[in-house]
Amino acid sequence: MYNEKVIEHFTNPRNAGEMPDADVVGEAGNFKCGDIMKIYLKIDGDRIADIKFQTFGCGAAIASSSVLTELVKGKTLEEAQRITNKDVAEELGGLPPLKMHCSNLAADALKDAIKRYLEKKKEEEAQS
Ligand code: FES
Numbered sequence: 578m579y580n581e582k583v584i585e586h587f588t589n590p591r592n593a594g595e596m597p598d599a600d601v602v603g604e605a606g607n608f609k610c611g612d613i614m615k616i617y618l619k620i621d622g623d624r625i626a627d628i629k630f631q632t633f634g635c636g637a638a639i640a641s642s643s644v645l646t647e648l649v650k651g652k653t654l655e656e657a658q659r660i661t662n663k664d665v666a667e668e669l670g671g672l673p674p675l676k677m678h679c680s681n682l683a684a685d686a687l688k689d690a691i692k693r694y695l696e697k698k699k700e701e702e703a704q705s
Contacts, residue, residue, distance in 0.1 A: 578673050582640075582670045583637065587640040591643045596627065601618050601694040614638065616642075616683070616686040637679035641665045641684075645665050660684060661684055662677070
């Protein structure tokens, strides 16, 4: 039911694991299946210098996260914010319709991380 690219990313995920020195961590949960996703970002100026993910999710969620990390590395926060779960699924060459919701996890966790980072920066600026 998965295409070759999905299987390849699932069996050999890029940028998987924890990032202890991350600037920010984003989280998302999927209420349909109860799976969760964490995205760690290292930010340099307004660019994503490094990204890692951890998920307790299905194969489609792992493949989506893997491909998302490749898509956003080096992008500005603004560019990364515009990435949708549809972009992720397209980059994977498509996901089975029943698994489309799994690609939300990665995109949502990324958006959460960026939102938290921008809030954190705003607070820091207000304090200085
Ligand atoms: Fe839960 Fe795919 S079934 S993320």
